[in-house]
Amino acid sequence: MGLVGAGFVGPHHVDAVRRLGYVDIVAVAGSTEASGRQKADALGARRGYGSYQALIDDPDVQVVHNATPNHLHYEVTSAALAKGKHVVSDKPLAMTADQSKTLVEEARRAGVVTAVTFNYRGNPLVQHARQAIAAGDIGTPRFLHGYYIQDWLLNETDYSWRLDPDKGGASSALGDIGSHWCDLAQHISGLRITHVLGDITTVIKKRKKPTAAREAFQAAGKGDAFELVDIKVEDLASVMLRFDNGAKGCFSVGQVCAGHKNDVVLEVCGSKSSLVWRQEDQNNLWFGHRDKANEVLQKDPSLLDPQVQRYAHLPGGHQEAWADAFSNLMRDIYGFIAEGKKPTDAHPPAFATFEDGYRANCVIEAILDSAKQGSTWTKVNY
Numbered sequence: 548m549g550l551v552g553a554g555f556v557g558p559h560h561v562d563a564v565r566r567l568g569y570v571d572i573v574a575v576a577g578s579t580e581a582s583g584r585q586k587a588d589a590l591g592a593r594r595g596y597g598s599y600q601a602l603i604d605d606p607d608v609q610v611v612h613n614a615t616p617n618h619l620h621y622e623v624t625s626a627a628l629a630k631g632k633h634v635v636s637d638k639p640l641a642m643t644a645d646q647s648k649t650l651v652e653e654a655r656r657a658g659v660v661t662a663v664t665f666n667y668r669g670n671p672l673v674q675h676a677r678q679a680i681a682a683g684d685i686g687t688p689r690f691l692h693g694y695y696i697q698d699w700l701l702n703e704t705d706y707s708w709r710l711d712p713d714k715g716g717a718s719s720a721l722g723d724i725g726s727h728w729c730d731l732a733q734h735i736s737g738l739r740i741t742h743v744l745g746d747i748t749t750v751i752k753k754r755k756k757p758t759a760a761r762e763a764f765q766a767a768g769k770g771d772a773f774e775l776v777d778i779k780v781e782d783l784a785s786v787m788l789r790f791d792n793g794a795k796g797c798f799s800v801g802q803v804c805a806g807h808k809n810d811v812v813l814e815v816c817g818s819k820s821s822l823v824w825r826q827e828d829q830n831n832l833w834f835g836h837r838d839k840a841n842e843v844l845q846k847d848p849s850l851l852d853p854q855v856q857r858y859a860h861l862p863g864g865h866q867e868a869w870a871d872a873f874s875n876l877m878r879d880i881y882g883f884i885a886e887g888k889k890p891t892d893a894h895p896p897a898f899a900t901f902e903d904g905y906r907a908n909c910v911i912e913a914i915l916d917s918a919k920q921g922s923t924w925t926k927v928n929y
């Protein structure tokens with residue numbers, strides 16, 4: 548494994564892969580020689596590089612992980628594919644659907660394994676819910692709703708590259724966290740979003756951008772120097788949805804919702820029952836019924852669908868969490884590579900492909916288009 552971009556999420560890629568036990572953490576690339584070396588030392592990688600190309604050129608690196616800010620996703624991933632390396636890209640796959648489509652094509656030509664980290668798929672109860680829906684336990688899904696809300700951009704002093712369209716893309720909240728919610732809803736239900744109607748808002752229109760660099764999610768210090776900048780991307784949005792089986796849905800995203808740290812909620816209401824999964828209470832899955840008492844399934848390997856038991860690693864009552872789900876993703880991806888599978892072979896469920904990454908870009912772009920046209924129903928063009 549070689550990691551490009553060791554900020555917030557990059558080290559979690561390393562931790563998750565290291566847990567597999569059979570992968571050598573070869574190298575880390577930073578934006579300078581010094582940061583590459585320092586981050587490699589901190590993460591226990593053998594080599595540190597000052598450029599992503601040097602890491603990609605290392606013959607010992609077989610799988611390149613791209614955890615750079617969004618604006619570098621396309622060029623780093625494209626360079627890795629050109630060298631015939633497998634790629635695990637963090638989301639979004641690229642800044643635009645066009646770029647993502649090009650990456651899908653480049654990956655196909657390279658014949659390598661490629662994945663995107665829609666990591667909520669790795670939670671054992673998400674996989675259980677998916678099996679339950681596929682088995683018809685809640686009947687036909689009719690209504691999918693929920694939200695993904697956070698508070699880390701609540702204050703005007705909160706700033707990140709995610710708010711700069713040149714670095715983060717045309718969308719902030721929708722691209723960053725709405726993409727997770729849409730992937731989760733489609734993954735759990737097996738449905739595809741066909742039409743969207745979006746209402747998007749920039750609640751904080753001017754922010755104090757620090758003049759010194761900050762890592763993601765780092766709050767401003769007292770007396771930090773700043774410049775006042777106009778914010779063009781949304782920090783709040785609500786979206787209505789139509790799915791390909793006729794089901795309806797809606798979700799909201801926000802980065803300015805006090806008290807909500809990483810609050811992802813998805814409810815699927817079917818023709819027989821409903822189910823709810825909440826990331827901040829991820830070891831419980833709620834089933835709602837009309838003619839009998841509602842139930843809560845506590846994560847316990849012995850109570851999970853046998854096909855998904857392998858996503859749980861601890862007995863009941865021992866909480867599993869975000870990092871465990873992330874590791875499950877890597878287990879599916881690296882297992883696929885280690886078994887010598889071809890990119891066209893069937894993928895294990897927690898493994899989101901570049902095609903999934905491309906589709907996520909298409910949904911977000913359709914929502915932005917809808918909002919631009921005064922919130923009209925807009926078809927998602929895949």
Ligand SMILES: NC(=O)c1ccc[n+]([C@@H]2O[C@H](COP(=O)([O-])OP(=O)(O)OC[C@H]3O[C@@H](n4cnc5c(N)ncnc54)[C@H](O)[C@@H]3O)[C@@H](O)[C@H]2O)c1
Nearest residue numbers: 552553554555556576577578614615616617637638639763
């Ligand atoms: N899957 C998830 O749940 C999840 C969570 C957080 C972030 N992400 C995604 O991961 C990516 C990184 O986000 P983050 O929060 O870790 O950001 P971050 O700003 O904390 O980290 C990015 C790192 O990349 C480094 N970098 C910048 N230019 C580089 C270059 N040319 N070569 C090598 N390194 C370079 C920066 O120095 C920084 O350390 C984003 O695309 C984001 O959407 C995904």
